[in-house]
Amino acid sequence: MKKKFASLARASALVGAVALLPATTAGLAQVDARTSSDFARLFEIYEMVKSNYVEGVDDEQLIRGAIDGMLASLDPHSGYLDGTAIERLNTLVDGEYQGLGLSVVSEDGAVxxxxxxxxxPADEMGIKAGDYITHLDGKSIIGWELDEAVAKMRGPEGTDIQLTIFRAGREDTFDVTVTRGRIQLEPVTYEIEGTVGVIxxxxxSRDVGIDVAEAIDSMRRDVPGGKLTGLVLDMRNNPGGSLREAVILSDLFLTEGTIVSQKGRREEDNRTFPAxxxxxxxxxxxxxMIVLINAGSASASEIVAGALQDQRRALVMGERSFGKGSVQSLFYLDDDRTRGLKLTTARYYTPAGKSVQEGGINPDIRVPQLSDPDAARRARLAFRESDLRGHLINEIDLDERELENDRKADPRFEVTAEELEAQGIEDFQLDYAIKTLNRTSNPVGLARRK
Structure with missing residues (x-):
């Protein structure tokens, strides 16, 4: 099956930009007299620290601190990466690792x-989006570097680690013991529910577009009667990744118009990706088609959801997405590619010209995850881009009233988690999407209107 879609892999080179794109250092800012004075002040403070601090301080520690502080003043997604961090990034894109299976960020010194x-393993033990990890095996990690905390959480498959969790809405922290596993970065899985395909x-990561094409081809062969009657793209809790793969995936379902555009300060960062x-x-x-999203759907997930929504190719269902509307480029700092600068270089926009920064993608039909007994509380306390300190501001007017809808109960959905469990429904959002597709063969918004 890979051979059948090999042309997709070759053609994907046409797309070019990815969420983390190796970039050139052309066009470096010129250092003027005022900037030279500021650097002199920085060096003066460095010398004072070296001479007067109560203990001897390593140069690398001071320089790394200055770099981290500089980048932390920009936005949460820019940062300096050394060999360990770049290795972690490459692992998430290309391979597998042994650990817990979490996408995390550093905020105010906490994970x-x-x-x-x-x-x-983390998902199966009930770790939720928005949780703070405060201790590992009883030792506080407040103030640790993110890479240091991540390295501690990783370890041999089958070994245990105790996480102390602070969860909004609970008075006390609580401990969860998680057994590390081999995290197979399997970006695409699928199943058939009746005659509805669920991907x-x-x-x-790499080849997601090809994997989805193959999944559809396989489901067409296996579906009863040989014909799919509907398709669900489930991108809930998908933290994103390659912009290139988001474009390729969207392109599978679109024949005209724009998929996404991006705008930055440099001319090469201004691009439009057509169907x-x-x-x-x-x-x-x-x-x-129905696309499922929630507060954990970020970045590339939002590109796909926004493209299919604006092009009226699919109905978007679930909860408002994370709201990360920026593109990062990776600038390598040495020939061995062991050090790099991850820098936000552009914002992206849906086909309708909407920036999802802060506001995210609003679903066409808001469906809470009622099979989660804490659904109502979690909806009120959901963690998104707008909660990150120093996040980019949406430069297009953002209607704050839309964001308030997340906190309002929907009178259409009054069933309890206990009632759903009695009915054997483990995933209310997915069940609702499948039933919507089964109720009608071509509802408004589910297939492109001519």
């Missing part, structure tokens, strides 16, 4: 969970 990977896209850039024709013409 905050963006989302657990679906089916990972879960867990992250946007049929990679894949000619639509892989599922006329097939009704």
């Amino acid at each position: 905050k969970v963006i989302s657990p990977f679906k089916g990972s 879960s896209i867990n992250e946007f 049929e850039l990679v894949f000619r024709g639509e892989i599922t013409p006329g097939l009704p």
Whole structure:
């Protein structure tokens, strides 16, 4: 099956930009007289610290601190990466590792969970988006570097680690013991529910577009009667990844218009990605589609959801997404590529010209995850881009009233988690999406309107 879609892999080179794109250092800022004076002040403080601090201080420690402080003043997604951090980044894109299966960020000196990977040890033990990890094996990690905390959480498969969790809405912290596993970065999985295909896209790593195309091809062969009647793209708790793969995936379902555009300060950062850039024709013409998102759907997930929503190719269902509307480029600082600068260089926009920064993608139908007994509380306390200190501001007017809808109960959904469990429904959002597709063959918004 890989061979059948090999042309997609070759054609993907046309797309070029990715969420973490190796970039040139052309156009470096010129140092003027005022900047030279500021650097002199920085060096003066460095010399004072070296001469007067109560203990001897390593040069590397001071320089790293200055670099980290400089980048921390920009936004939460820019940062300096040394060999360990770059290795972690490459692992998330290309391979597998042994650990817990968490996407995390550093906030105010603490480790905050963006989302657990679906089916990972952390997910199975109930770790939730928005949780703070305060201790590892009883030792406080407040103030640790993020890479140091991540390295501590990783370890041999089968070994245990105790996480102390602070969760909004609970008075006390609580401990969870998680057994490390081999995290297979399986970005695409699928199943057939009746005649509805369900494709879960867990992250946007290499070949996601090809994997989705193959999944659809396989489901067409295996579905009863040989015909799919609907398709669910499940991107809940997908933290994102490659912009290139988001474009390729969107292109599978679109035949015209724009998929996404990006704008930055440099001319090379201003790009528009049109439909049929990679894949000619639509892989599922006329097939009704639903895209599932939630607060853990970020970045590349939002690009796909926004493209299919604005192009009216799919109905977006679930909860408002994370709201990361920026693109990062990776500038390597040495020939061995062991040190690099991850820098926010552009913002991206949906086909309708909307920036998802802060506000995220609003679903066409807001469906709470009622099979989660804490659904109502979690909706009120959901963690998103707008909660990160120093996040980029949406430069297009953002209607704050839309964000308030997250905190309002929907009278259409009054069933309890206990009632759903009695009915054998473990995933209310997915169940609702499948039933929506089964109720009608071509509801408004599920297939492109001509």
